Amino acid sequence: MPKHTFILNGKRVHVDCPDDVRVLWVLRDILSVHGPKYGCGLNVCKACTSHINGKAFKPCSVPISDIKTDDEITTIEGLADTVKGELHPMQEAWLEMDVAQCGYCQPGQIMAAVAKVKQAHAEGRKIGDKDFDEIRNICRCGTYHRIREAILAGAKKM
Amino acid sequence: MTVSVRPGHNAPTGSDDSAPGTSRRRFLGFLVAGPTLVAASQIAVETANPTPAAANVPTGPEPGDLYDLGQLQVLATKVTSNLITVEVHKDGTVSFAVPRAEVGQGITTTMAMLIADEMDIPIHRVHVTLSKARPEFQFNQLTGGSNSVRSLYAPVRHAAAIARKRLVDTAAARWRVDASTLTVKDGVIHASDGRSATYGSLTKAAAASRPLPMTADLKPTDHLRLVGKSHNRIDAHEIVTGRKKFAMDHDVRGALPTMVCRPPTIKGTVKRVRNRAAVLKMPGITDVVTISTGVAVRGRTFGQCIDAVRALKVTWADGPVGHASDADIIAELHKNELPLAVPDISPLAKTIDLAFTFCFASNSPLETGTAIADVRAKSAEVWACLKAPIVAQQAIADRVGMPLEAVTVHVVQGGGSFGRHLFHDTALEAAEISKKMRKPVKLMWHRTDDFRQGRVHPMATSRIRVTVQGDNVLTYEQRHTSVSTDFGHGFGDLVSSFAGTLPGFNFIGLAQTVFELSQNMPYEYGLTDQVLNEVDMDFVTGSMRNIYSPDVATARELMTDRLAREMGLDPYKFRRKFLKDDRGIAVLDRLAKAGDWGRKMPHGTAQGIALHAEYKGFCATLVELDCRPRTVKRKIEDAYTGPRVTKAITVVDVGLPINPRGLEAQMMGGMMDGIAVALTSSLHLRNGHFLEGSWDNYWYTRQWNVPPKLKVIVMPQTTNQPGGAGELGVASAKAAVACAYARATGRMPTKFPVNHDEPLGFDPLPTTPSVPQSPTNGLDKIY
Numbered sequence: 001m002p003k004h005t006f007i008l009n010g011k012r013v014h015v016d017c018p019d020d021v022r023v024l025w026v027l028r029d030i031l032s033v034h035g036p037k038y039g040c041g042l043n044v045c046k047a048c049t050s051h052i053n054g055k056a057f058k059p060c061s062v063p064i065s066d067i068k069t070d071d072e073i074t075t076i077e078g079l080a081d082t083v084k085g086e087l088h089p090m091q092e093a094w095l096e097m098d099v100a101q102c103g104y105c106q107p108g109q110i111m112a113a114v115a116k117v118k119q120a121h122a123e124g125r126k127i128g129d130k131d132f133d134e135i136r137n138i139c140r141c142g143t144y145h146r147i148r149e150a151i152l153a154g155a156k157k158m
Numbered sequence: 159m160t161v162s163v164r165p166g167h168n169a170p171t172g173s174d175d176s177a178p179g180t181s182r183r184r185f186l187g188f189l190v191a192g193p194t195l196v197a198a199s200q201i202a203v204e205t206a207n208p209t210p211a212a213a214n215v216p217t218g219p220e221p222g223d224l225y226d227l228g229q230l231q232v233l234a235t236k237v238t239s240n241l242i243t244v245e246v247h248k249d250g251t252v253s254f255a256v257p258r259a260e261v262g263q264g265i266t267t268t269m270a271m272l273i274a275d276e277m278d279i280p281i282h283r284v285h286v287t288l289s290k291a292r293p294e295f296q297f298n299q300l301t302g303g304s305n306s307v308r309s310l311y312a313p314v315r316h317a318a319a320i321a322r323k324r325l326v327d328t329a330a331a332r333w334r335v336d337a338s339t340l341t342v343k344d345g346v347i348h349a350s351d352g353r354s355a356t357y358g359s360l361t362k363a364a365a366a367s368r369p370l371p372m373t374a375d376l377k378p379t380d381h382l383r384l385v386g387k388s389h390n391r392i393d394a395h396e397i398v399t400g401r402k403k404f405a406m407d408h409d410v411r412g413a414l415p416t417m418v419c420r421p422p423t424i425k426g427t428v429k430r431v432r433n434r435a436a437v438l439k440m441p442g443i444t445d446v447v448t449i450s451t452g453v454a455v456r457g458r459t460f461g462q463c464i465d466a467v468r469a470l471k472v473t474w475a476d477g478p479v480g481h482a483s484d485a486d487i488i489a490e491l492h493k494n495e496l497p498l499a500v501p502d503i504s505p506l507a508k509t510i511d512l513a514f515t516f517c518f519a520s521n522s523p524l525e526t527g528t529a530i531a532d533v534r535a536k537s538a539e540v541w542a543c544l545k546a547p548i549v550a551q552q553a554i555a556d557r558v559g560m561p562l563e564a565v566t567v568h569v570v571q572g573g574g575s576f577g578r579h580l581f582h583d584t585a586l587e588a589a590e591i592s593k594k595m596r597k598p599v600k601l602m603w604h605r606t607d608d609f610r611q612g613r614v615h616p617m618a619t620s621r622i623r624v625t626v627q628g629d630n631v632l633t634y635e636q637r638h639t640s641v642s643t644d645f646g647h648g649f650g651d652l653v654s655s656f657a658g659t660l661p662g663f664n665f666i667g668l669a670q671t672v673f674e675l676s677q678n679m680p681y682e683y684g685l686t687d688q689v690l691n692e693v694d695m696d697f698v699t700g701s702m703r704n705i706y707s708p709d710v711a712t713a714r715e716l717m718t719d720r721l722a723r724e725m726g727l728d729p730y731k732f733r734r735k736f737l738k739d740d741r742g743i744a745v746l747d748r749l750a751k752a753g754d755w756g757r758k759m760p761h762g763t764a765q766g767i768a769l770h771a772e773y774k775g776f777c778a779t780l781v782e783l784d785c786r787p788r789t790v791k792r793k794i795e796d797a798y799t800g801p802r803v804t805k806a807i808t809v810v811d812v813g814l815p816i817n818p819r820g821l822e823a824q825m826m827g828g829m830m831d832g833i834a835v836a837l838t839s840s841l842h843l844r845n846g847h848f849l850e851g852s853w854d855n856y857w858y859t860r861q862w863n864v865p866p867k868l869k870v871i872v873m874p875q876t877t878n879q880p881g882g883a884g885e886l887g888v889a890s891a892k893a894a895v896a897c898a899y900a901r902a903t904g905r906m907p908t909k910f911p912v913n914h915d916e917p918l919g920f921d922p923l924p925t926t927p928s929v930p931q932s933p934t935n936g937l938d939k940i941y
Binding site: 026028037045059076087110116 | 261262263264390391393394395396397398399400401402403404406407409415441442458459460461462464522523524525526571572573574576602604605794797819823826827828829830831852853854858859860861862864865866868930932933934935936937939940941
């Protein structure tokens with residue numbers, strides 16, 4: 001069986017599995033990293049949003065063979081370790097606004113938010129309504145308003 | 159050793175619905191030597207007589223005005239409230255296994271607040287877990303009807319107060335001082351001479367060796383530090399760090415990913431699997447078995463299960479719905495509509511008729527159907543999010559052919575519910591698969607199946623006829639005709655068992671009883687008659703968040719706007735004039751002010767206002783809706799945009815708000831649901847199956863539909879009892895959007911969601927294979 005290796009949350013991992021298994025299942029079913037959630041497997045709901053080399057991607061839609069040896073994948077479990085302090089500012093903002101309801105979509109929402117804010121900052125602008133329209137993550141509990149408030153608050157500290 | 163405390167019943171001092179006050183209320187409780195003691199019969203006798211509650215209710219034409227569904231549920235749970243126990247541990251923590259499901263509504267946080275407040279301990283030392291299925295709870299382990307806080311508020315506070323008193327008494331005896339001289343702060347008991355002891359250090363001495371009745375006083379509500387003040391969720395840290403565990407995050411030894419290949423028609427069945435041997439040889443696949451709902455595959459990863467499901471060649475038999483489409487169901491509903499029968503009234507009265515259609519909708523939570531099952535030769539163990547776990551336990555025992563006590567059902571945290579988890583479909587399916595495979599399984603539904611084969615909100619029509627004369631509404635009749643709603647056995651049994659105990663109320667069939675007890679009429683509309691008629695067409699239905707009310711209220715509020723026009727009154731002023739209850743008027747007034755009702759709006763945009771009363775609460779919503787072409791047609795890739803709610807405000811009065819921040823969250827969610835079912839969210843039935851198969855087909859509210867301005871206002875306490883909150887926000891939001899749509903476009907919508915008959919905005923996924931393959935181009939779309 002093909003062997004795959006990459007960096008996951010700062011540590012090198014090795015996996016034996018067929019090339020076409022999507023990264024989401026490698027993370028969840030083989031490596032027992034459960035932060036990224038399944039919500040559709042179609043790159044639609046975005047519940048599995050994680051980072052690859054600092055950018056947001058959807059592990060449900062990437063075969064493991066597309067991941068290169070030096071690629072760094074960060075899931076919600078590893079987000080705090082990318083910054084100083086106990087939590088990432090976006091996680092802090094999430095707590096402050098009491099964003100979550102059931103919590104199922106929230107790892108994906110936070111990972112998407114961090115990437116969107118970085119993208120806006122890299123383009124030299126503040127995050128705004130147009131960016132929110134591009135965040136496709138479903139929150140079936142409907143806590144979108146607090147998600148927006150938290151992103152604005154978190155962005156100020158990033 | 160721990161001390162367990164169980165409460166008794168309310169001593170008959172003070173009425174439940176009395177105004178806020180400061181008087182102490184003494185009640186009886188028990189210390190128990192172990193957690194499995196049988197309920198005291200005294201409680202059952204007492205609660206079988208509900209007449210004290212009936213003495214204070216106003217007379218009115220609607221059963222929902224007299225009693226509501228929630229009171230029925232509270233009554234049913236009182237019988238076993240003595241099983242509500244809190245335990246004090248040696249480390250100073252207090253634990254409570256709540257017999258309810260947590261699906262995001264925040265019940266664990268509310269329970270922790272109540273216990274911490276009553277016991278004077280820091281909330282982080284209160285550990286609230288979810289109780290496994292315990293049949294002795296009877297009707298007290300059922301989550302639904304926005305009832306958990308209403309039914310647990312008293313017994314949980316009682317248990318906590320008994321524990322506190324016992325600990326204080328224990329310290330007083332040890333120090334030989336009067337208990338009244340002791341104070342408690344942060345879980346530490348202090349004497350005036352400076353001595354102190356922690357709860358943890360006293361729990362062993364405080365434990366009872368045999369059941370011991372004792373009395374205690376509840377804190378007066380104005381001495382509570384947490385109740386009524388906003389508190390963040392107790393599981394928020396776990397959530398934002400990805401550590402909160404849902405069903406599929408639990409590691410059960412040997413439980414491998416499992417999925418089911420499902421039929422192309424609703425409830426179709428397997429005739430023959432044509433390539434089982436070939437699928438068994440696919441990478442990672444360990445088992446393929448035929449089950450009652452399809453063909454189950456088990457493998458190393460869910461991805462490999464998807465491959466196997468797609469590869470299966472199955473010959474299917476059609477389900478009972480056959481090849482019907484939306485139009486067939488609407489025709490059948492029309493055929494079954496009960497006649498409107500205006501009584502003999504003034505010949506000068508004018509009659510107004512309106513008719514509405516409400517489409518199928520999905521309550522699909524983001525976490526699809528999930529369950530872990532490990533069925534062995536003589537025992538079975540299941541993990542799932544279940545709102546009626548006792549019913550699930552019985553159904554699983556029956557399915558696997560074991561006695562009830564051989565089946566353990568663990569209730570795990572759920573990723574949303576919206577009514578879905580009242581049913582144990584997935585848990586039962588997992589148990590059947592595990593038994594057939596003789597292996598532990600981790601079953602997960604595919605998203606596409608969850609939309610197409612999962613429970614749905616039934617399609618319905620609602621016809622209203624009113625008669626008016628001058629400034630009066632003389633009669634109001636509503637005939638709601640719906641595809642049958644399945645309430646599940648847990649809820650069904652509760653209603654059937656207890657409805658007969660309500661004075662003057664005759665059990666009239668399950669759905670009709672639920673309908674009558676949930677529909678009250680907030681307005682003085684004269685002779686009022688709301689009737690439900692159901693048509694059983696064998697769909698897989700369920701009670702989606704707020705059950706009938708979003709549809710019934712939307713029809714009622716559109717008629718209310720029509721009546722306002724008839725009498726030449728502004729919609730707000732008309733409602734204010736016709737509202738029966740001062741609490742409703744206060745909510746409406748606050749809303750009109752906060753929402754700047756009546757401000758001048760540009761052409762093509764409008765405000766809408768609507769009110770709904772249920773669960774002993776009042777909720778009103780004001781929206782501003784933009785229906786101008788440039789907004790409706792704005793382009794977002796693969797998105798349905800449509801009319802945009804630009805501002806939304808909800809004002810809510812739940813009687814006693816325990817956690818305003820949590821309440822705001824529930825209202826916000828209700829608003830997003832209301833916007834969805836008014837404007838964008840429905841299932842299209844075509845040729846025996848639903849077309850929607852992904853979140854980019856089924857348009858639940860997304861960021862681009864969210865009102866840029868949104869506010870929830872929680873009214874200060876108006877009664878001493880918390881009302882229901884989880885579902886309350888949906889109806890007024892949906893109705894307000896509908897009313898705004900009518901005012902903005904000049905056309906009253908009669909079919910919901912308003913976009914249902916527009917050309918489909920997506921290419922439906924095929925029905926065979928039953929699930930789509932995951933994309934492979936994810937790295938093209940990184941940001």
